[in-house]
Amino acid sequence: FSSVKSMSGEFVQFGPKGEQTGGKFFLERPGKIRFNYDGSSNFRVISDGKSVVILNKKLNTSDLYPLSKTPLKLLLDDRIDLSGGRVKAVKEEDDLTTIKLS
Template sequence: MTNKTVSDARMPVVASRRQFVLGTAAFMACAALPFPVFAAPTAAQQIADHFSSVKTMMGEFVQFGPRGEQTGGKFFIERPGKLRFNYEKPSPMRVISDGKNVVIGNMKLKTWDLYPLNKTPLSLLLSERIDLGNQMVRDVKQEADLTTIVLGDRTIFGDSTITLMFDPKTFELRQWTITDMQKKDTSVMIFNVQNGVNLDPSVFEIPYAEVHGQKRGG
């Protein structure tokens, strides 16, 4: 991945739990109609295939919420299905996907929210292969300096979509944006990325004992 300097990357702002749910690990209700099928240009499929071939990556990120709030931190991805976001202080948040579930944890309050991975748009980002020939493709746009691929599945997470933005020359992922049912965007820009790294399996372990043992309503 290309190293990228992001202004104000060290100015984290604590976002609410709802914004984490709607943004980083959006969980959407079902809707009736499938997305139309787009004919994917060959170049766009090549980019998607290149991204899918990267089995592990780690780096830094800056997340921009729908109201302009900004957080940063480090991320780890292992395909298929695994992801971890460690947010910088003062944010107490963690996001972990172990391939089956996604949890959003507040380390300060010791609270966790659990969602099936396949009910979130993150499942498309973390899939074994992004197939632009299937009905999950909402749109493909190719420009001189950017290739944008919009993915979604109304039968699973309603009108929520995930937009992937790639460098058309290097095939590197620059950013993704999750748009919720209220058309609010949460964007994640990644930089200082390393591909093909060896990641300890414990990075993606969800503390299920804490998740299921937490106190509710107290």
């Protein structure tokens, strides 16, 4: 992962009760990512390299968090280190990488 500086693709996100949502993501390392959720989801998640903002279009609200306090920091660092305690499993397939975080 550390050699990849930019990428885009599709993502699937699973909630704690098995609910599923997804969309498209755009990544530029270090620090920048955008998640555009599909369908009826009203969310967009954006990181500018310092902060992560979660936009709720339906409620017209935004929540701001320091990037360093989020799991996204693991993937957006200049050098990715998946050996930390937050990563529970990494599974690589031909066209899919799954990372399970605690």
